[in-house]
Amino acid sequence: MSQEIIARIENFASRYGKSESTIARKVFNDGKTLTRLRDGGQLTPRTQEKAMAALDTLERDAAGPLGQRLTHLDRLEAESIHIMREVVAQCENPVMLYSVGKDSSVMLELAIKAFYPSPPPFPLLHVDTQWKFQEMYSFRDRRAKEAGMELITHINPEAIEKNVGPFTHGSAVHTDITKTQGLKQALDAGKFDAAFGGARRDEEKSRAKERIFSFRNEHHRWDAKNQRPELWDIYNARVQKGESMRVFPISNWTELDIWQYIYRENIQIPGLYLSAERPVVERDGTLIMVDDDRMPLEPGETPMMKSVRFRTLGCYPLTGAVESEAVTLQDVIQETLLATSSERQGRVIDSDAGQSMEKKKEEGYF
Amino acid sequence: MAHHDPLIAQDIKAYLEVQERKSFLRVFTCGSVDDGKSTLIGRLLYDSKLIYEDQMAAIERDSKASGTTGEKPDLALLVDGLAAEREQGITIDVAYRFFSTDKRKFIIADTPGHVQYTRNMATGASTADVAILLIDARYGVMEQTRRHAFIASLLGIPQVVVAVNKMDLVGFDQSKFNEIDVAFRDFAKNLNFTDIMTIPVSALDGDNVTTKSDVAPWYKGPSLLEFLEEVEVDRQSLETPFRLPVQWVNRPNLDFRGFSGTIASGTISKGDEIMAMPSGKRSRVKDIVLYKESLDHARMDQAVTITLEDEIDISRGDMICTPDHPNEVADQFQAHLIWMDDTRLFPGRQYIIRTANMSVAGSVTALKHRIDVADFSEAAAKTLELNEIGVVTLSLTKPIPFDSYLNNRTTGAFVVVDRMSNRTVGAGTIDFALRRSKNIVRQDFTVDHTARAEQKGQKPATLWFTGLSGSGKSTIANHVDQILFERGHHTYTLDGDNIRHGLNRDLGFTKEDRVENIRRIGEVSRLMNNAGLIVMCSFISPYRAERQMVRSKAGDGVFVEVFVDTPLSVAEERDVKGLYKRARSGEIKNFTGIDSEYQPPRNPEIHIKTVETSAEAAAAQIVDYLEAKGFLTIDL
Structure with a gap:
């Protein structure tokens, strides 16, 4: 790495007719490090990273207007930013659905970028089921605060009253009451005319069919067979009172893009994505983490400590863990790319019936 | 999944760097129904190992239930994601799929072939760099092939790959392939593609899709995927104006x-x-x-x-x-327009025109011609129906900065949104600005009644509804008013309610007063006509002479007499306001039909017999008349 940095400094200096020490000062913020490196000195990983980033900037600015290149991620980022700005310009009262997962983390980061130096001009909304992993709640509160955004949380009062949960009511009833109905209540209560969601088209077949600006009638229903045409990057967010738009700014990102971007931008994600020793039980071939004492253990079932992580985050009783030794972001990306099953496999919701997602979406689910 | 690069396991950081440097291409598939578009995409995903095991297991399970390919897995099921699509085995809406090879990342839009879903095809095409146009080797170039090629060309897609599919069903016959190649190139010479590539493939078996197949040794070109990996997309140069x-x-x-x-x-x-x-x-x-x-x-x-x-x-x-190449600014354009809604285009109606960064009210003030996609001929037309394409004059209520679509795919594009339903009903590309509006402003321009009407996209009219009390004049007039208003026309209704209580409160029901009543109404209506309005006048107006007086004042081609013909017995039986009863009992004097004469029109422009026609149908009949006579458009 040190050799690469030296080579880049030398190349840059000769190409643009500058002295090496001038360039080195810009890269390291001092005049001695280059000499020290040439004498076999070492850099800390943090300094290395900083030096490489400084070189990237120098090279980019020196390339001139016609030498600017955009990577695939740059293009995706620009598209998402464009979509978010368009919502803010067109809609009166937008909100961002925040579900604490990696996709939400990327979406939140993009929102911060899109409106910088202003904070994103809309609140975050978390439709809570009361059954998320404990770690997700603390992560959520911290991130909202750091972003300078209002955080609205909503729990369906019916779920509280009847103490609805996946163990007592089954996954279908639990999901419907806490997520689908809860979401509709929260959107109605806030009178939001647009809601950002972090869904991606590569996730699931009916999502591959959905527009970026997806119209919902006053009952929050999606009419899959009659979507508004959506040409170029011209978006039509016009709605009547009571109707709304669901907007998916990361529609065109793939799972790999998400991980690459998290890696490139150093985006914070909940620790649950990384492997750790966690208490789990195996049920119907799925590893479920015992996140609190609300989980009833069956006769003979004892939680085992296993090194596991999660590919998606939802309600803990409905989210399967995978055994893994991936403890760094790089490990996780590596493992994701080598995986032979899709990320939604760990979700109990999708495997109910072939079209379960489409049906849920038509009823107002995200 | 398909990330089969050994670099992933060896050096993930190096792998990610390679990924960052990959180029990027947006592609869409189109062509007639059943030409195999979804199957082709399924094949690309399958062969590039981009399908997870659980997804493939689901496909194999579904193939048995609803597949159309017998023993082979139905790869179209990978793409057709809506329940209705899987049930009917067709594609309704565009699906976006993602895959990557060692060289490139792709977003591929699978667009529907059925003519009624053309708007969804255009949605998928509008953001693409390359079109893959499928043609069934057995049938050759069909009308949908031509329509899709035309739309792709209209949307400025520079590069088209013609995949001649189902070659397995014609035994990979070279002459068959050549025939289609020649036919397509011949018809495409009228289009704007910069480059055309034709490839013989079988999406079902995978021949020439990802790798070259040996079943057609006579074909020397690249496989479809090889071509897509290499194609230089003529993305706009960075040296274009900022x-x-x-x-x-x-x-x-x-x-x-x-x-x-x-x-x-x-x-x-x-x-x-x-x-x-x-x-x-x-x-x-x-x-x-x-x-x-x-x-x-x-x-x-x-x-x-x-x-x-x-x-x-x-x-x-x-x-x-930048000041060296500023935008043009104008409020009137010639544009190509694709109509995308079940409700047809109403020239003159005010729509919302939405561009890359703004929306402005505007209307199609003239429909120059419709384009017949079968032979690209120009046909005169009064409207555009769903999926029809025309060349129009677009007038906006304020000037906007723009470029021609040919020069800039972002600043030359617009969509048309209906004000009432909020649906996106059309999409257009700006050809050039029409200087006419600017020139008029520069000349010594007086605002006369023609100019006022033109601004409103209509010709002024006085619709004179005459008939007995309770015959249904006001009901029909209100229906007409509502329809015209919704279409963006500028209208007003004069009736007993708003005239008798104000302007004419000093008049009674003697013959003299009735004459004066009609005279005043005729004058008010004429003023409103001069202001460019279409006016509905709903009055019994029993005497021919007074109606004739209004007609001659309003002028020819403005006055439209509508005879709301309800027999006295029917009107009296309806007696909505109870007036007939009071007239019969002598409580009201000079009541038309009872103790005062009604002179029915001899040659009304429109004659409505309410006994056999509903109010809605009558209103539709009147609007049709106005449309046919050109009141709802203007000549440019």
Whole structure:
């Protein structure tokens, strides 16, 4: 790495007719490090990273207007930013659905970028089921605060009253009451005319069919067979009172893009994505983490400590863990790319019936 | 999944760097129904090992239930994601799929072939760099092939690959392939493609899809995927004029005022002089902000925020460009328009025209011609129905900065939104500005009644509803008014309610007063006609002479007499307001039909017999008449 940095400094200096020490000062913020490196000195990983980033900037600015290149991620980022700005310009009262997962983390980061130096001009909304992993709640509160955004949380009062949960009511009833109905209540209560969601088209077949600006009638229903045409990057967010738009700014990102971007931008994600020793039980071939004492253990079932992580985050009783030794972001990306099953496999919701997602979406689910 | 690069396991960091450097292509498939578009995409995903095991297991399970391919897995099921699509085995809406090879990343849009879903095809095509047009080797070039090729060309897709599919069903016959190749090139010479490539394939078996197949040794070209990996897409050069459509003004505090938007073309650097359109005000770029970074330069496709040296007034909808190549600004254009709604285009109706960064009210003031996609001939037309394409004059209520679509796919595009339903009903590309509106302004221009009506996209009319009391005049007039209003026309209704209580409160029901009543109404209606309005007058007006007087004042081609013909017995039986009863009992004097005469029109323009026609049907009949006589459009 040190050799690469030296080579880049030398190349840059000769190409643009500058002295090496001038360039080195810009890269390291001092005049001695280059000499020290040439004498076999070492850099800390943090300094290395900083030096490489400084070189990237120098090279980019020196390339001139016609030498600017955009990577695939740059293009995706620009598209998402464009979509978010368009919502803010067109809609009166937008909100961002925040579900604490990696996709939400990327979406939140993009929102911060899109409106910088202003904070994103809309609140975050978390439709809570009361059954998320404990770690997700603390992560959520911290991130909202750091972003300078209002955080609205909503729990369906019916779920509280009847103490609805996946163990007592089954996954279908639990999901419907806490997520689908809860979401509709929260959107109605806030009178939001647009809601950002972090869904991606590569996730699931009916999502591959959905527009970026997806119209919902006053009952929050999606009419899959009659979507508004959506040409170029011209978006039509016009709605009547009571109707709304669901907007998916990361529609065109793939799972790999998400991980690459998290890696490139150093985006914070909940620790649950990384492997750790966690208490789990195996049920119907799925590893479920015992996140609190609300989980009833069956006769003979004892939680085992296993090194596991999660590919998606939802309600803990409905989210399967995978055994893994991936403890760094790089490990996780590596493992994701080598995986032979899709990320939604760990979700109990999708495997109910072939079209379960489409049906849920038509009823107002995200 | 398909990430089969050994580098992943060896050195994930190096792998990610390779991924970052890959180029990127947006493709869409189109062609007639059953030509195998979804199967082809399924094949590309399958052969590039981009299908997870659980997804493949689901496909194999579903193939047995609803597949159309016998023993082979139905790869179309990978793409057709809606329940209705899987049940009917067709594609209704565009699906977006993602895959990558060692060289490139792809977003591929699978668009429907059925003619009624053409709007969804256009949705998928509008953002693509390359079109894959499928043709069934057995049937050759069909009408849908031509329609899709035409739309792809209209949307400015430079490169088309013709995949001649189902070659397995014609035994990979070279002459069959050549025939289609020649036929397609012959018809495509009228289109704007810069390059055409034809490849013989079998999506079902995978021949020439990802790898070259040996079943057709006579074919020397690349496989479809090899071609897509290599094709040089003529993306706009960075040397084109700079355009930044301002999307949003960023003002967190008094010290920062930034203009956010995605650069539509060209480049910009710190210190460059800029010009804001349409104001024409100039300043210099102080900073280019992308999150916490301050960029020296920015280019097309970057979403940035620009700050300026001077405080000049710029808002959403404006365009920032450079003074050497500023945008044109105009409010009247010639444009190509694809109609996308079940409700047809109403020339003259006011719609919302939405561009890259603004929306403005506007209307199609003239339909020059419709284009027949079968042979590209131009046909006269009064409207555009769903999926029809025409050349139109588009008039906006205020001038906008723009480029021709040929020069800029972002600043030359627009969609048409219906004001009532909010649906996106059309999409268009600007050809050029029509100078006419500007010239008129420069000449010594007097605002006469023609100009006023033209501005409203209509010709003035007085619709004179005459008939007995309770015959249904006001009901029908109200229906007509409502229909015209919804279409964006400018109308007004005069009736007993708004005239008798105000302007004519001094008049009674003697013969003299009735004559004076009609005279005044005729004058008011004429003034409103001069203001360009279509006026509905709903009065019993029993005497021919008075109606004739109004007609001659209003002028020929303006007065339309509508006889609402209800026999006295029927009107009396309905007696909605109880007036007949009171007249019969002598409580009301001079009541038309009872003790006062009604003279029915001899040659009314429209004769409505309410006994056999509902009010709605009568209103429709009247609107049809106005349309046929050209009241609802203007001649340019």
